[in-house]
Amino acid sequence: DTAVSQTPKYLVTQMGNDKSIKCEQNLGHDTMYWYKQDSKKFLKIMFSYNNKELIINETVPNRFSPKSPDKAHLNLHINSLELGDSAVYFCASSQEFPNYGYTFGSGTRLTVV
Amino acid sequence: KQEVTQIPAALSVPEGENLVLNCSFTDSAIYNLQWFRQDPGKGLTSLLLIQSSQREQTSGRLNASLDKSSGRSTLYIAASQPGDSATYLCAVRDRNTDKLIFGTGTRLQVFP
Numbered sequence: 001d002t003a004v005s006q007t008p009k010y011l012v013t014q015m016g017n018d019k020s021i022k023c024e025q026n027l028g029h030d031t032m033y034w035y036k037q038d039s040k041k042f043l044k045i046m047f048s049y050n051n052k053e054l055i056i057n058e059t060v061p062n063r064f065s066p067k068s069p070d071k072a073h074l075n076l077h078i079n080s081l082e083l084g085d086s087a088v089y090f091c092a093s094s095q096e097f098p099n100y101g102y103t104f105g106s107g108t109r110l111t112v113v
Numbered sequence: 114k115q116e117v118t119q120i121p122a123a124l125s126v127p128e129g130e131n132l133v134l135n136c137s138f139t140d141s142a143i144y145n146l147q148w149f150r151q152d153p154g155k156g157l158t159s160l161l162l163i164q165s166s167q168r169e170q171t172s173g174r175l176n177a178s179l180d181k182s183s184g185r186s187t188l189y190i191a192a193s194q195p196g197d198s199a200t201y202l203c204a205v206r207d208r209n210t211d212k213l214i215f216g217t218g219t220r221l222q223v224f225p
Binding site: 082090 | 156162164
């Protein structure tokens with residue numbers, strides 16, 4: 001199936017831990033994104049990468065570090081997790097041509113306790 | 114700065130009704146507008162993509178219109194069904210920043 005897939009689907013961890021979320025797309029898209037959906041269900045962009053190059057870096061704490069080993073993968077590593085990091089994180093991809101839509105993964109629900 | 118607003122925030126209707134969800138955006142400089150559906154605890158499913166040069170797109174019982182100059186889009190759902198119950202999100206791909214900016218969502222419940 002052509003898709004954007006993220007793992008894990010659920011992640012429960014203690015404050016202070018370091019965790020990673022992985023994302024892969026097999027759509028041949030050039031650009032990948034991380035979005036955060038907060039408790040009020042509002043979606044906001046965090047990062048975007050185009051062909052492994054960081055394009056967008058919103059005002060996100062530097063505890064969040066994206067890594068793109070190739071254009072099909074964009075992982076999100078989070079250091080020193082805090083309670084406020086609890087949210088659903090969505091990976092997405094698109095072509096760099098602006099007339100393309102976005103395809104989203106199924107999300108990773110992160111709970112920091 | 115582009116802002117996207119959706120009204121109503123929540124809607125509860127009986128099965129069979131035709132309904133309209135509204136989306137407005139503050140800056141008409143967009144590449145396209147995309148409507149998504151999100152089921153509870155699930156990811157986002159793309160429903161319709163309208164390019165800035167288009168006026169509407171249709172898929173089955175769904176019809177989305179776009180009036181770029183007035184900063185508005187509507188999603189029309191014909192003959193609603195309980196399976197349509199979900200949160201509907203609109204998002205614009207902003208031309209100035211090339212970011213996909215989301216609205217606040219409309220939570221729809223269709224009851225039998």
